[in-house]
Amino acid sequence: MTTAPARNDYLRGNYAPVEEEVSLSQLPVVGALPRELNGRYMRIGPNPTGTPDPAIYHWFSGEGMVHGVRLYDGRAQWYRNRLVRAEGHSPNTNVLAHGGRLLALIEGGASPVELGPDLDRMSVWDCEGALAGGFTAHPKIDPVTGHMHAVSVRPPHGGARYTVLDGDGAVTHVSEIPVDDHPMIHDMALTESRVVVFDLPVTLAAGMRNAQAGLPVSNFPFVWDDRHPARVGIMPHLGSAQQIQWVEVPRCYVFHVLNAYDNADGSLTLDVIRYDEVFIRDLHGPGGSVPTLVRWVINPATGNVDERVIGDYSVEFPRIDERLVGRPHRYGWFAGVGAHGIKITDGVERLHTKESLETGPLVKVDTVTGRTEVRSYGPGRVTMEPAFVPRPGGEAEDDGWILSVVHDANTNLAELVVLDAADIHAEPIARVFLPRRVPFGFHGNWIADSALL
Template sequence: MTRTAPADGLHQPPYLAGHFTPVPDEITARDLTVRGAIPPELSGRYFRNGHNPKPGEEPTHWFRGAGMLHGVRLGGGRAQWYRNRWVRTPALDGAPLVRGDGTVDLTASVAGTHVIEHAGRILALQEANLPFEMSPELDTIGVHDFRGGLTTAMTAHPKEDPETGELHFFGYAPTAPYLTYYVADAQGELIHSQVVPAAGPTLMHDFGLTAHHTVWLDLPVVFDAEEPSGIPYRWSDTYRPRIGVMPRTGPAEPVWYEVEAGAMIHVTNAHEDAAGRIVVEGPRYDRSSWESSWKWWTGAPGHPPVPAVGSMRHRWILDPATGTAREERLDSLVTEFATINEALTGSAHRYTYTVAFPGAGLERYALVKYDALTGRRQIADAGPGRMYGEPCFVKAAGGTAEDDGYLMTLVSDLARDASELLVLNARDVTQPPIAAIELPRRVPAGIHGSWIPDA
């Protein structure tokens, strides 16, 4: 759903203004200016996805804007090129997700949430649709459905098992079957699919993966056809919040754990501890913070000044011996877009990297590194008028410790009307950047990205 943007540019929703102001076109620039030195082992592409409506269009929700990929090619210590491209899907030209006869067109994706690589394919993802394959130069190749094996939408947050190379993912829908679980092998062939029993019509943006289990979030943001934003989900006080734990090998059914009412968009990580309990971490919203953030996402009157309000680092410990869940807040900063060293996906991790939003004692955007062992945190202030994007961890050549590596993050700078791709020392995010790559334009603040190495 879109509407025509005001001709005078006034009264635009927040997701079309400030750091999020869309760019009007696609460009390519070569031999970018670099301050500092790009580590020689960084040979590959950094791609970042986000919503960028075409000029004159105003989507009714932040998540409904057309997907645009921004990419930087690194190699030989140089920033060889920058380019940005819309993902060319039917939705880019106005095709609706729901056709006039009520059927769903899974190809009508805005493809604007995430971009990953698996088995040699680069996929632009949006959870209500099929993925779209992109070329290494960000040209759209076309829809990808795993040779017809994927018959539902695909989450924007698949998890790759660091040991096997398998890709675990799911599709969810507002009508039954609500949830379907898939596994593709390291070669990209679909090897498992299963409808997950007893799941409900909840908004399930992400999930958890441990060494032996999948973790399903059945939380109280549920389908509501009357929601006017075009994203038909709304907080429900009557929906019973649960987290389900299911063996990765199927067919199987989840064991459900009742939890306190809360919502979570992104799972930082999940693992099994020495006692066999399932530990899940991520930024959690209560009802007030969810509804305040939703106002920003929809541009509703009285919306807050930033897109995330009240989402705080949280932990759930699910105990199969007692069938109960224990949960705790881990910090008071407002955070989102948390990442880890993905070599530890499904295992216990020590370090979490995340974006902190103004509020809860912070005046500006910041990048935060949490140490689960010591409880300490490092906070790197973005600076006036600047906003960090999601941090992406890249291992350093020869690195052995969990944080031996680099963080890549795109920074939007409103005062300079410019953006940079920063390469930071993951061991100490408060140090000056190892390299700052000057981009030829300000890149709108977006959602998720990936480092895709040449190897």
């Protein structure tokens, strides 16, 4: 008798890794690239090497690979992809610029890796040892001060750490925040005056209990924890654990925050992507659950949390105009979930037909009116995380471009597509044809030339 190999959707189709590192110059373009786009579009995600065991492989655990497209003066000068390798570190979750450095990030015990602008060099950057114990994939940069705020979990003890880096990348503040059970803290929120820490029921402690009980496990040890509370901690910028105020929130998990801001009455508004639960039915990734955009209005004085669903489409990978981080915003751009998306009926429908988390169309949401616009890229074509790039001199919040990598299942290739952020239904401004597919990964950002040393 033979046993059929385990099925793992995160190793199939466009989740599967690519094997070769390639470089290609002078990419073909349809349309006209805006000449103001001088920089690099960078994307990163897991790209496991060797032969991962499908029975235990988790999407979050693969080695990192970065994909880059260089745009300059209306031309697409090159595409390159490189595995992130530096002194045993292989971050796979986010790639962004700060302090003139291009950084690949992951949460947990691995330090950031600094990438050369042309992906020609890589080295661990731990800020002179200050980040040697690990960092986060989702810091927030205050658009007024230029300071980077980060909340991370530090193995092996699992406590949270709040770190602030100045605009040059030097650590100026560190506070330790005790939390139980080693929770998975993937993102944080920042307002003009406050920091929000997420302490939610996905923990290492639950994963260890499951393993000890002989339950199925993956090589990513965090799972849903019925014993752990769902709460957020609110404290001032440059605050300490003694100043944090914990508020219970609806029982859920949050991977990603759209934005947060202070209100005049002392409350704060927090727009997040909420999962009712995660890592229960799907132990290999966040599939099996439906993400929903919700708004929490939190009053720290009373502990009251008001929640309402925004829009009528299931979404992930939220993005705003980064100049509004911590300030009131109106628009958000997202990757819709599923090949055609999932409608949310009265905030409660929970339809999901695939085990993996599969993105689909581009979604734009007006968080003031709730109006939801959905832009399909065509049959078999799905977008990854969008990035908003403001038009120089533009005044409207959506005056700019949306850049995203689109996977075309018809050709098994990828494109970098540029849309008008104010009119996502218009024909693409430009399509840059990439020489290969880009596996479904996590995060991508536009890195302007002015952001690098």
